[in-house]
């Protein structure tokens with residue numbers, strides 16, 4: 001398939017301040033950061049490696065996909081999981097944060113091709129940003145109308161309808177409990193949508209079972225599929241080899257390579273789904 | 285700010301470094317990964333990821349778990365192998381103007397010999413660190429890191445082939461008597477002892493009841509190992525007359541100072557780099573402002 005890799009700027013360390021932490025639902029919040037001077041335009045799929053500001057204990061940094069980025073701000077969509085995300089949620093406007101970024105490989109540009117992007121939960125971030133990125137980039141190679149976003153959350157609360165009007169922006173919505181839109185997950189809604197409107201490629205980001213279901217759809221339809229994966233990280237720049245996933249091994253120079261790993265932080269987080277070994281994907 | 289021009293260079297074996305602050309092996313990859321994030325050329329140097337004769341794929345994931353006091357890792361020496369290192373990684377270090385010490389390990393005497401011979405005619409690196417202490421692989425030499433006779437033999441094999449470079453032997457803290465291995469390395473001609481590598485530990489997943497890591501044992505690093513590392517460095521400094529490079533748990537300028545007090549002539553920053561990439565540079569600046577904090581000569585006090 002004809003695709004273009006978006007050029008990735010070199011990462012650096014930045015210090016910035018919280019503009020606002022906006023609670024969207026009981027579990028989700030938007031963290032709006034002031035865009036530091038010199039922060040390059042991030043590609044959709046890129047992430048930041050955020051320091052957890054505390055003197056209480058040792059923390060590795062935490063990776064978060066870029067949900068939006070404009071002239072003044074960078075926004076993250078975060079779901080509270082444990083202590084790190086709780087500390088980040090409790091930061092007030094004006095407090096200092098420190099991050100590395102932008103990091104990782106982005107979703108590719110697919111000139112003139114139709115894409116169905118399937119997002120579950122917090123996996124919305126990179127796929128929402130892709131839509132923004134494409135509509136802002138007045139690049140003839142891409143067409144915003146060719147990009148259809150499907151988003152699924154647990155219930156209506158997780159669709160943040162009051163804050164981000166996804167329905168207004170033409171996205172298709174699903175809830176696990178059927179409290180809004182299609183009843184089921186984003187992959188199930190994507191299956192229905194694919195029957196109606198075939199596409200050239202699938203993008204996905206979200207919980208592993210959903211990603212796996214999208215991978216099956218892509219295989220059945222015989223179309224390309226790019227997926228954004230997660231794993232625990234230490235360096236986030238490809239140095240420590242902590243965040244690897246097994247990928248399908250090819251014969252290398254006549255040698256039978258038993259194992260092959262790629263880093264989620266540097267080779268990914270966006271992978272061509274056909275190299276992912278789903279059965280052996282580690283649970284972060 | 286004349287203090288910031290203070291000379292804090294340090295000589296370790298035949299090689300002088302501009303200051304005594306390094307990045308530890310396995311932390312900063314091959315030097316290129318952090319190139320746009322920290323000015324590595326302002327450091328004394330970096331120790332690159334341990335390489336082996338053949339490339340290694342490393343251990344299956346998960347490879348890392350965070351603890352409130354550091355991290356457990358089970359990387360399993362994933363590395364590009366000797367040939368790719370020399371062909372692709374070594375030239376990069378020159379472009380980056382980074383002073384590098386190359387970390388190597390092997391499973392047999394013959395392999396150590398072949399690696400040392402490959403480096404003997406090369407330039408673009410300042411020395412070799414022998415990793416005889418990685419807990420995350422089953423290799424004979426790594427277990428032999430506990431055997432003084434073997435350590436002496438390997439050290440002399442490598443040193444003979446790189447007489448003009450500095451040779452550091454990195455030891456494990458997972459030994460009752462680190463002095464024994466350190467003295468063996470000294471007898472084999474080591475220019476310094478790097479102490480320490482990670483402390484062996486493990487963790488269990490309460491939801492499955494199983495160990496987190498496939499190999500069960502993993503390498504514990506970060507602030508929690510500081511007191512262990514400091515004591516091992518103190519013991520080594522009292523056992524040998526060659527310099528000691530202190531490693532383990534450094535997460536502040538104060539932590540680094542304690543290694544000099546324990547008898548180290550230089551320090552390496554490890555896991556803390558991941559939370560605080562500026563730390564090594566802050567240590568360099570603090571030492572320039574207070575050169576009396578650093579130690580210029582090896583050996584015990």
Ligand SMILES: Cc1cc2nc3c(=O)[nH]c(=O)nc-3n(C[C@H](O)[C@H](O)[C@H](O)COP(=O)(O)OP(=O)(O)OC[C@H]3O[C@@H](n4cnc5c(N)ncnc54)[C@H](O)[C@@H]3O)c2cc1C
Pocket residue numbers: 047062063064065066076077078079080081082083084085086122125229230231232233264269284
């Ligand atoms: C490339 C990438 C992009 C990400 N983007 C986002 C995002 O846009 N928004 C968002 O909310 N989260 C995102 N995550 C996940 C986020 O990094 C974790 O949820 C977060 O680090 C958890 O930190 P904690 O201290 O709150 O949880 P912890 O107390 O560390 O862990 C609690 C639980 O969270 C899960 N977890 C921990 N670390 C990770 C991790 N690195 N990845 C996935 N799950 C993890 C595990 O199930 C763990 O048991 C992303 C992860 C990656 C790798």
Ligand SMILES: Cc1cc2nc3c(=O)[nH]c(=O)nc-3n(C[C@H](O)[C@H](O)[C@H](O)COP(=O)(O)O)c2cc1C
Pocket residue numbers: 234240242308309310311333334355357359361387415418454480481482503504505506507509531532533534552553554555556
């Ligand atoms: C992810 C990771 C990878 C490592 N890889 C190596 C390695 O390849 N060779 C080596 O000699 N030490 C390796 N180490 C050990 C460190 O160099 C250092 O000795 C140890 O982490 C203790 O220092 P710290 O507490 O400051 O991290 C590694 C440590 C970590 C955390």
Ligand code: FES
Pocket residue numbers: 232233234235236237238239240241242243244263264265266
């Ligand atoms: S987190 Fe270090 S290599 Fe990916």
